[in-house]
Every structure is written in structure tokens, then in C-alpha cells.
Amino acid sequence: MQKKRVTLADVARLAGLSTTAASMILTGRPDTRLSADAHAKVHAAAASLGYRPNVAARALRTDKSRSIAFISDYVATTRFASGLIRGALAAAEEAKHVMLVLETGGEPARETQAVEAALDRQVDGLIFAAMRAREVFVPDLPINVPTIMLNGTSARFPVSVLPDEYRGGRRAVELLRDAGITEGVALLGHNADSEAGLFRSETIARRFAGIRDAMIANGMRFVAELSCWNWEPAHGYDLTRKLLRTKRPKALLCLNDRLAFGAYQALGEAGITVPEDIALVSFDNDELASYLRPGLTTIGLPHEEMGRKAVELMLGGIGAAQLVEMPVIERGSLPRR
Amino acid sequence: MQKKRVTLADVARLAGLSTTAASMILTGRPDTRLSADAHAKVHAAAASLGYRPNVAARALRTDKSRSIAFISDYVATTRFASGLIRGALAAAEEAKHVMLVLETGGEPARETQAVEAALDRQVDGLIFAAMRAREVFVPDLPINVPTIMLNGTSARFPVSVLPDEYRGGRRAVELLRDAGITEGVALLGHNADSEAGLFRSETIARRFAGIRDAMIANGMRFVAELSCWNWEPAHGYDLTRKLLRTKRPKALLCLNDRLAFGAYQALGEAGITVPEDIALVSFDNDELASYLRPGLTTIGLPHEEMGRKAVELMLGGIGAAQLVEMPVIERGSLPRR
DNA sequence: GGCATTTGCTAAATGCTTTTAGCAGGAGGA
DNA sequence: TCCTCCTGCTAAAAGCATTTAGCAAATGCC
Numbered sequence: 001m002q003k004k005r006v007t008l009a010d011v012a013r014l015a016g017l018s019t020t021a022a023s024m025i026l027t028g029r030p031d032t033r034l035s036a037d038a039h040a041k042v043h044a045a046a047a048s049l050g051y052r053p054n055v056a057a058r059a060l061r062t063d064k065s066r067s068i069a070f071i072s073d074y075v076a077t078t079r080f081a082s083g084l085i086r087g088a089l090a091a092a093e094e095a096k097h098v099m100l101v102l103e104t105g106g107e108p109a110r111e112t113q114a115v116e117a118a119l120d121r122q123v124d125g126l127i128f129a130a131m132r133a134r135e136v137f138v139p140d141l142p143i144n145v146p147t148i149m150l151n152g153t154s155a156r157f158p159v160s161v162l163p164d165e166y167r168g169g170r171r172a173v174e175l176l177r178d179a180g181i182t183e184g185v186a187l188l189g190h191n192a193d194s195e196a197g198l199f200r201s202e203t204i205a206r207r208f209a210g211i212r213d214a215m216i217a218n219g220m221r222f223v224a225e226l227s228c229w230n231w232e233p234a235h236g237y238d239l240t241r242k243l244l245r246t247k248r249p250k251a252l253l254c255l256n257d258r259l260a261f262g263a264y265q266a267l268g269e270a271g272i273t274v275p276e277d278i279a280l281v282s283f284d285n286d287e288l289a290s291y292l293r294p295g296l297t298t299i300g301l302p303h304e305e306m307g308r309k310a311v312e313l314m315l316g317g318i319g320a321a322q323l324v325e326m327p328v329i330e331r332g333s334l335p336r337r
Numbered sequence: 338m339q340k341k342r343v344t345l346a347d348v349a350r351l352a353g354l355s356t357t358a359a360s361m362i363l364t365g366r367p368d369t370r371l372s373a374d375a376h377a378k379v380h381a382a383a384a385s386l387g388y389r390p391n392v393a394a395r396a397l398r399t400d401k402s403r404s405i406a407f408i409s410d411y412v413a414t415t416r417f418a419s420g421l422i423r424g425a426l427a428a429a430e431e432a433k434h435v436m437l438v439l440e441t442g443g444e445p446a447r448e449t450q451a452v453e454a455a456l457d458r459q460v461d462g463l464i465f466a467a468m469r470a471r472e473v474f475v476p477d478l479p480i481n482v483p484t485i486m487l488n489g490t491s492a493r494f495p496v497s498v499l500p501d502e503y504r505g506g507r508r509a510v511e512l513l514r515d516a517g518i519t520e521g522v523a524l525l526g527h528n529a530d531s532e533a534g535l536f537r538s539e540t541i542a543r544r545f546a547g548i549r550d551a552m553i554a555n556g557m558r559f560v561a562e563l564s565c566w567n568w569e570p571a572h573g574y575d576l577t578r579k580l581l582r583t584k585r586p587k588a589l590l591c592l593n594d595r596l597a598f599g600a601y602q603a604l605g606e607a608g609i610t611v612p613e614d615i616a617l618v619s620f621d622n623d624e625l626a627s628y629l630r631p632g633l634t635t636i637g638l639p640h641e642e643m644g645r646k647a648v649e650l651m652l653g654g655i656g657a658a659q660l661v662e663m664p665v666i667e668r669g670s671l672p673r674r
Numbered sequence: 675g676g677c678a679t680t681t682g683c684t685a686a687a688t689g690c691t692t693t694t695a696g697c698a699g700g701a702g703g704a
Numbered sequence: 705t706c707c708t709c710c711t712g713c714t715a716a717a718a719g720c721a722t723t724t725a726g727c728a729a730a731t732g733c734c
Contacts, residue, residue, distance in 0.1 A: 007720060020683045025720060033681055054403070055457045056721035059393035060689050067437070067458070075423055089440050093447075098454050098648050100404070101438045103426050117435050120392045121404070233628040234613055244442075258628070265630055288625070291570040291595070293602055302633045344690060355714045360692060370712055394690035397719050 001256060005047045005233055014045040026053070029150040059122045067098045067116035068314060072129035072138075073106040076262025079301050080284075084129050084145060087307025095315050097124065112139040124313040128152065129307075132201055144335020146318050147217075150304075150310040153202060161310045161322045165203045168299045168326035172253060172281050175297065177218050179334040181251045184223050187211075188263060189255030191227035191289070206254075207283070213254070223249050231255060237264025251334075257286035260333075267290055280333040283326075284287055302326055351382040359383075359635035359674060363390070396459045406436045409466035410443040410473075417621075417640050421466050421487060424644025431603060432652050434461070449476040456480070461650040466490065466644075469538055483562055483655050487647040488640075490539060497551045498647045498659045502540045505636045505663035506547020509590060509618050512634065514555050516671045518588045518616060520561050524548075525576055526592030529563035541592075544620065548590070560586050567591060573599025581607055588616040588671075594623035597633055597670075617670040619662075632668025 014023040017038055024032045027041040045051075059065040070088055075081050085101065090141055092099045100123065102114040115138075118126060125145050130136045130152030138147075139156050149160035149298070176185060190208065199205070215221065228235040236259035244266065254260035260282040264274065272278055274294055282289065285300030302324045309322055349359040352599055362379040363367045382388075398400040409426055412418050423436065429436045433647065437460060440452040446471065453474075455463060456509065462482050467473045467489030475491050486497035513522055536542070549583040561584055573596035579587070591597035597619040601611065609615055611631055619626065622637030634652075639661045646659055 005720090006724095011722080020684055020686095020719080020723080021682090027722080033683080036683065038682080052398065052453065052457055054720050056393045056396035057689090059723075060391070060397055061722045062688090065393070065458075073424060075419060082412060086437070086440070089412060091439065093440070096454075098439065098458065100435050101426065102421070102435065103423070103430070114387065114725080115453055117433075120389055121402075121435065122393055183436050237630070259627060259679090288628070291598060291625075293574070342690090345692095346690080356691080357693080358712090359718095364692080370710085372712065375712080394719090395692075397690080397721090398692045423722090511691050639713055 004052070005128075006051050008051070008053070008246050010043065010049055011045045014049060015041040017042060017188075026051075028205070030330040046150045055126065060253045063122055064124055065122040066096060067100060067123050068122045068125045068127065068311065069100045069102060069114075069121075070127050070129060070130065071102045071104060071111070071114050072117065074131045075101065075103045080285070080301060081129070081131055083301075083303030084307040084310075085307075087304035088127065088150075089307070091311035091315075095311070097311075103327070106137070108137055111137055112141065115139050115141055115143065119145070126169055127310050127314060128154065128157070129310075133214040135202070146311050146314050148318065151203075151306060155251075159313065159318055161306050161313065161320050161324060162203055163301055163306065164323040164325050165206040165243060166210040167281065167323075169207040169212075170214040170326055171210075171326070172283065173211055173218065173220065175215035175281050175282050175299075175328060175330075175334060176251055176253065176279070177220070178337065179279060180337055181247075182218065182220050182238065184250030185220065186224040186243055186247070186251070186254055187198075187222045187225065187253050187255075188226055188236060188243075189228060190233055191225040193225075198279050204229045222253075223247060230257050233258050233262035233265070236260060237266045239264070240266035244272075249278060251281070254280060254282040257282045257284045257289045257296060257298055260298075261288050261292065264292055264296075275333050275335045280334055283335075285329050289329070289331065292331075292333075294333055297331045298329050299328045299330050299331045342391070343388045345388070345390070347383045347386055347387045351386060352378040354379060363388075371534070376596075400459055401461055401645070402459040403433060403459065404437060404460050405429060405462045405464065405648065406419035406437045406439060406451075406458075406460045406651040407464050407466060407564070408439045408441060408448070408451050408455065409468065409469045412440045412443055413437065417638060418466070418468055420638075420640030421644040421647075424641035424646075425464065425487075425648045426644075427641075428645040428648035428652075432648070433659065434648075442524070443474070445474055445476065448474055449478065450475050451518065452478055452480065454481070457653065464647050464651060465491065465494070466647075472539070483651050485647050485651050485655065487643060488540075491525075496650065496655055496658050498594065498650065498661060499540060500638055500643065501662050502543040503547040503550075504660075506544040506549075506665070507551040507638050508547075508665055509620065510548055510551035510555065510637075512555065512618050512667075512671060513588055513590065513616070514557070515674070516588075516616060517674055518672075519555065519557050519588030522590055523561040523563065523580055523586040523588070524559045524590050524592075525563055525573060525580075526565060526568055526596050528562040531564045532561075544592070559590075560584060565596075568596050570595050570599035573597060574603045575599070578607075581609075582585045586615060588618070591617060591619040594619045594621045594633060594635055597635070598625050598629065601629055601633075611634045612670050612672045616672055619670075622666050625668070626668065629670075631670055634668045634670045635666050637664045637666050 009018050012019040022042050104110040104114050126147040129150040136152040136154050146158045153160050226239045282298040286299045287296045288329040289296035306324050345356050349356040359379050390506040441447040441451050466487040473489040473491050474637040484494045490497050563576045619635040622635045624635035626635045643661050
């Protein structure tokens with residue numbers, strides 16, 4: 001025999017007041033004229049009965065559910081996703097909200113279903129998260145709750161939270177410069193000429209812009225720019241081997257940590273030591289970066305902070321788009337000065 | 338001006354029937370005596386108005402919300418978590434449920450809050466997921482919904498979904514044997530003697546048992562057993578260097594992929610080639626394993642399938658505890674026969 | 675003292691669905 | 705013909721909280 005749920009009416013009865021009074025007191029209405037005595041009695045009754053409001057009933061009346069929906073294309077295909085989720089989760093918890101997580105695989109049909117499922121449940125807001133940052137498909141449904149884009153953009157919902165890739169790109173070059181390396185730098189993963197007209201994503205484009213501007217500002221030029229479309233370890237390995245056949249750069253600027261990982265492998269095989277012979281800087285702060293020896297110095301993607309910021313923005317009634325700073329994580333792949 | 342929500346009453350009115358009829362038809366009650374004509378009219382009306390039931394109202398009445406709670410200690414601290422979530426998410430979506438994700442950090446207070454938050458929202462079931470599989474703290478609250486343990490156990494809720502570590506342990510040894518390696522095998526990460534009385538976790542204990550039994554069954558003995566408490570790349574590196582100072586094994590059985598990763602580094606530095614000089618087998622199927630060269634052969638943790646199974650069990654009205662088979666992922670770290 | 679406020683509280687409506695109980699009319703059996 | 709049983713459908717209650725409108729008593733003011 002499971003004891004029945006205790007309702008507001010039970011609390012009111014025990015306190016000797018009306019449910020109206022109990023409701024007003026427990027929801028903490030500001031302008032009510034109920035006595036201090038009434039407040040005390042209701043709180044005592046609620047506590048002694050272990051009263052928990054029925055969220056469904058409340059949602060029915062108020063259209064608020066203290067829950068938010070996190071709709072992402074891929075939740076775990078890239079290990080970064082979890083950073084976004086974790087940050088969002090933490091912020092939601094602090095605000096006493098719960099988070100619905102929905103995955104769409106980027107498919108419009110599932111996207112539509114996800115939004116409907118979320119809206120059906122009276123969520124207080126929507127977060128559209130993208131794993132590869134670009135224009136995100138948002139179903140053409142009437143959405144009447146605050147919505148923000150996370151690691152992606154949408155013409156319909158202009159407020160988005162993105163990493164500050166431009167500054168990140170600059171920082172990478174400055175790291176090299178500060179380590180005393182102003183020439184003999186090769187770029188791994190991109191070639192401006194061969195990729196002209198091709199578009200990876202908005203944020204990556206900004207990363208390139210930052211790199212380019214910082215190179216110019218510091219009077220530097222790449223000694224080589226090697227392009228590959230996917231940034232996996234195997235590609236970093238191949239590119240590096242190819243590079244070493246003709247050149248012996250002083251540093252590698254890798255466009256992500258997986259490329260850098262492949263580069264380490266090729267360098268190791270060639271008997272080249274990091275950072276003495278060749279230094280490396282990279283992007284993402286993948287878990288990998290800390291496993292390498294020496295540790296890889298990298299410009300991190302601040303996913304956790306981004307997830308947190310998205311929820312805060314949403315709950316705080318939106319605001320302006322946000323660029324979140326990319327942290328530099330210094331390990332051992334650059335020479336100390 | 339946002340158009341008001343379409344309610345069941347609207348549908349009924351348009352169909353020229355009562356809300357009772359509309360409700361019964363739309364929820365697909367089996368034993369109702371409504372005419373085929375009525376069915377057609379209601380469905381047509383619902384479709385033309387784009388009716389979506391109000392989940393809160395329904396939950397209020399039925400105590401069912403078509404949502405489940407996924408309560409985990411850490412959602413992303415280990416990259417495996419996301420596999421569990423993804424599998425669970427996929428199964429939930431197929432069953433037209435949504436999933437609340439809650440993180441507790443393993444702290445009892447947050448755990449309690451998470452359960453309360455979930456129960457408040459009338460979830461149809463609870464999944465307690467643990468990242469390091471062991472006895473999970475479950476708050477002492479009345480829980481009146483199906484509950485299952487994922488990658489962990491609880492005395493209170495006996496049905497759990499776990500990897501079949503015993504068989505996985507056996508398979509690892511058999512892999513070595515099948516590759517023709519029956520002697521000169523070193524175990525990396527555990528030493529039965531020095532760790533006697535210490536307890537890692539239930540599942541890891543089973544993994545050891547499987548390994549031990551298979552070794553005996555095949556008349557094999559470890560040439561060395563090196564213990565370390567944390568299984569990170571740096572430890573694998575250190576252990577392997579230490580090992581190589583005195584011995585030159587034919588194979589390394591690593592207790593996880595991160596240890597194996599460290600071993601690769603040490604082996605590479607020592608100019609030892611995999612798998613010709615030394616072969617490796619490992620556990621987890623971490624993303625890392627595919628990055629290594631040659632690729633690491635490993636016994637995978639079937640997290641995605643486990644997550645899926647947990648939801649299916651929960652929605653299917655529970656059943657018996659499940660052991661999920663650990664897949665063998667063959668890459669290049671064992672010699673071909 | 676007489677009137678307008680203020681204070682402290684409550685009855686009842688509302689949100690939307692599911693479900694119980696039951697009604698009216700027709701068919702079938704005796 | 706009368707009674708029972710189906711058939712096809714509906715009125716109304718229930719589920720639980722919030723909120724509007726408003727009542728009775730106490731207070732303030734002149």
C-alpha cells in the first residue's frame with residue numbers, strides 16, 4: 001500500500017487555512033497580505049507532511065515546467081558534446097530546472113519530432129546544440145519559448161553562444177611568437193588556395209581569419225600549408241610524413257589535436273623530438289592532448305562554459321549573442337623561453 | 338498574437354462529438370464501442386487542427402508522462418558515459434519517450450534532489466547509471482516507478498545491466514592463445530598478490546576472474562604482473578619501461594586502452610615494434626584504440642547497447658538482470674596467424 | 675460616530691485530459 | 705407485447721495547483 005501523494009489541500013487543512021493561502025505562501029508571492037503566523041503554519045505543515053508540489057498540475061495552470069530542452073544533432077559522436085551537456089546540466093541544476101536531452105542526428109524529421117516532444121512538455125526554453133558549428137536546421141514550428149543556439153547559428157534565433165575562434169586563432173600564433181618561433185612554421189590541415197570556395201563552418205572560418213591576421217601582424221609567413229578535409233590522426237600522420245620529405249620546419253600549427261596526434265606519431269618514427277627539434281601548437285584541448293608526451297599545448301574549446309552560458313542566457317531572458325574565450329592550455333610541446 | 342493551443346475540446350467540437358469520444362478514439366482504447374464513422378471524424382478533425390495533447394494535463398490525470406530519468410554520477414567525466422546516454426536516448430526515442438538527464442557527482446544530497454526532481458515530474462521510470470561500476474548509492478525515498486541500475490548495482494533494485502566482464506576477460510586470453518602466444522605474456526595494471534584485499538569494483542573483479550580462469554584453462558602463466566591503481570597512459574608508460582628493464586615479454590595484456598596507450602609510447606621509444614616484437618590486447622575500445630598505429634585490438638565495453646537495454650527493460654516492465662556481451666574489436670596489435 | 679481603507683483571508687473558476695457511470699434507442703428473445 | 709441486452713455515445717467528476725474576485729473585520733481619519 002503506497003501512501004497517497006500529499007497535496008496542497010492536505011497542507012492547507014493541517015495548517016487550518018485555505019489552499020489559496022497555502023499556494024500563495026509556498027510559491028512565495030511577494031504582494032500577498034497573509035500574516036507571518038500564516039506563513040509559519042503553512043511552512044510547518046508542508047515540512048511535516050513532506051509536501052512536494054505536483055509539477056504536472058502546476059504546469060497545466062502556469063505553462064511553466066521548470067525544465068528545458070537540450071536538442072543536439074549528435075550527443076556523443078564527438079567527445080566534445082558531453083562538455084556542452086555537462087555545463088548546461090550544471091547551470092540548469094543550479095536554477096532548479098531539469099534538462100531533457102534529445103538527439104536528432106541532424107535529420108529534419110527527428111528535429112521536428114524533438115521540438116514537438118519538448119514543446120508538448122511545456123519546456124521553458126530550447127537550446128539547439130550543434131556539434132560542428134554552422135547554420136542549424138530549426139523546424140518551422142511556432143516556438144513560443146526562449147530559444148538559443150549553442151555552438152551553431154540560425155537566422156531565426158539570433159542569439160547564440162560560440163567559441164571566440166578569431167581570438168583563439170590569434171592566440172595560437174602569438175604562442176609561437178612568444179616562444180621565439182617566427183619562421184619555419186607549417187600549417188597542418190588547411191591550405192587557403194586549394195580550399196578556396198570550400199566552406200567548413202562559420203567558426204572554423206573565423207579561426208583561420210584569426211591565424212591569418214596574427215601572422216600578418218607579426219610579420220610571419222607559413223613555410224608550408226597542408227590541406228586535408230578530415231582532421232583525424234591518420235591524416236596528421238600522412239601529412240607530416242609528406243612534409244618531412246621536403247622540409248624541416250621549426251614548428252607545426254595543427255588545426256586540431258587529432259591532427260597533432262598523428263603528427264607526433266610521424267615525428268616519433270622519424271626520430272624528431274618535441275619541442276626541441278619541432279614545436280607544436282594545436283586546437284581543441286581534446287583529452288588526447290594530455291596523454292601525449294610531451295603534453296600538447298593547445299587552445300581549448302570551452303565547451304563546458306558554453307553550455308553553462310547557454311542555459312544562463314535562456315533562463316535570464318536571453319540577451320545578446322556571446323563569444324566565449326578559448327583558454328590556452330600550456331603543456332610541453334612549445335620550448336620554454 | 339500567438340494562436341491558442343488546440344485542445345481536445347476543439348477537436349471534439351469540430352468532429353461533432355463529445356470530448357469523451359475524442360479522447361477514447363485518440364488514445365486508441367481497445368474495447369470502446371464507438372463507430373468507425375466516429376473514428377474517422379475525430380482523426381480527421383485532430384489532423385486538420387494539428388492537435389497535440391497537453392502532456393501536463395494527461396500526466397495529471399494518469400500519472401504517466403512518457404518520460405524517463407537518467408540519473409548518473411558523472412555524465413562526461415569519462416568519455417564512456419556518452420555511450421550509455423546515447424543508447425538510452427535512442428531506445429527512449431523509439432518508444433516515444435523523452436529522457437531527463439540528471440547528474441549527481443555521486444553526492445548523496447544531489448542524488449536525493451535528482452530523484453525528487455524526477456519523481457515530481459511523474460517520470461515513468463528511473464535509470465541509475467554509474468561510471469565506475471559498483472554498488473550505487475540510491476536515496477532512501479519511496480520510489481514507485483520501475484527502476485533499473487545501469488553499469489552498477491544496488492541491493493534495493495536488483496535488476497541491473499552490466500557488461501559481461503567474465504567472458505570478456507576470457508576472450509582476451511583466448512585472443513592471445515589464438516594468435517599463438519601462450520607464454521611470455523605480461524599483465525599490465527594488476528597484481529593479484531600486491532592488491533589482495535583491495536577492491537576496485539564488482540565488474541573489474543569479474544574481468545580478473547575471467548582472465549585467471551582462461552589462463553589456467555589454457556595452461557598459461559603470466560611472466561609478470563605489474564600493478565598500478567590508476568589506469569592512465571602515464572602509468573602504462575612507466576610500468577612498461579620498468580618491465581622492459583628486466584624482461585622482454587612476447588605480449589602485454591593491458592587492463593584498459595589508456596594503459597595500452599602508455600605502453601605503446603614506451604615501446605616506441607625503445608624501438609620495439611607492435612605486433613612483431615610484442616603484441617598487445619586490451620579492454621574498453623576507447624576512441625584512442627583506433628588512433629594508435631597499429632590499431633589496438635581490444636575487448637570493448639558495450640555501453641551503447643547497455644544504455645539501450647536499460648531503457649527497454651524499464652519500459653518493458655523490468656525483467657531479469659542482464660549481462661551484455663563485450664565485443665572483440667580486432668585491429669593490428671596482435672599477429673595474424 | 676460615520677465613512678473609506680486596509681488587512682487577512684477564502685470560494686470558486688480555470689487549465690486539459692481521462693475515466694466512471696449511465697442514458698436513449700434499437701434489436702432480440704420469450 | 706414486454707423485458708433484457710447491446711450499441712453508440714455523453715455528462716460530469718477527478719486529478720492538483722494557481723489565480724481572480726471578493727467578503728468580513730479591523731483600522732484610520734475627520
